[in-house]
Amino acid sequence: MTAPSHLALAVAVVLAIAGALPAAAAPSPPEACTRALALEKTAANDAVSRQAAYDAAVAGLAANQGCPDAQMHLVNEAYLLSMRAPAAHDLHIGDWRRDLTRANDLLLQCANWPGLKGTKAGQDCVTQRQYNGIIAKAFTAPSPTPAPAPRGPAPPTPPAPSSRPASR
Numbered sequence: 001m002t003a004p005s006h007l008a009l010a011v012a013v014v015l016a017i018a019g020a021l022p023a024a025a026a027p028s029p030p031e032a033c034t035r036a037l038a039l040e041k042t043a044a045n046d047a048v049s050r051q052a053a054y055d056a057a058v059a060g061l062a063a064n065q066g067c068p069d070a071q072m073h074l075v076n077e078a079y080l081l082s083m084r085a086p087a088a089h090d091l092h093i094g095d096w097r098r099d100l101t102r103a104n105d106l107l108l109q110c111a112n113w114p115g116l117k118g119t120k121a122g123q124d125c126v127t128q129r130q131y132n133g134i135i136a137k138a139f140t141a142p143s144p145t146p147a148p149a150p151r152g153p154a155p156p157t158p159p160a161p162s163s164r165p166a167s168r
Contacts, residue, residue, distance in 0.1 A: 032066030036076040039063060043083035050090045057084035071113060078106035078125065082132055089139050096139065100132050107132070 039060030081103035110125035
């Protein structure tokens with residue numbers, strides 16, 4: 001993808017969310033939230049294989065189940081599903097359409113979440129949703145049909161049979 005990497009966008013959102021809390025009220029995220037974020041970073045890394053991205057997204061979603069922070073849980077799940085969908089598509093496993101649909105629903109919630117709406121983190125959720133739309137469109141676009149193979153000149157027409165007997 002030529003757009004900014006998934007990793008940069010995902011990290012920016014989480015850091016923006018963490019920065020949205022006052023310093024005194026910003027306890028470190030619970031271990032499950034931190035683990036999900038670390039796996040999200042791996043899944044978003046354009047340098048890892050599609051299988052590694054898929055595996056990291058699956059593990060991140062499992063870790064995220066234990067994340068008690070509602071806002072971080074929402075954002076982590078949205079981005080992890082956004083990372084799992086293209087990997088699932090490329091590997092021909094899972095249901096990438098369902099992943100993108102769920103991710104887009106969560107990204108919309110993220111963009112409108114109190115405290116995120118109108119912030120950079122909220123806008124990043126909108127941007128990721130737009131990327132997901134581009135991905136879905138690319139995955140569902142019909143493949144161009146190959147042009148028929150060029151045909152050379154027609155073979156020569158054989159001469160008409162002669163009515164004379166062949167000479168010996």
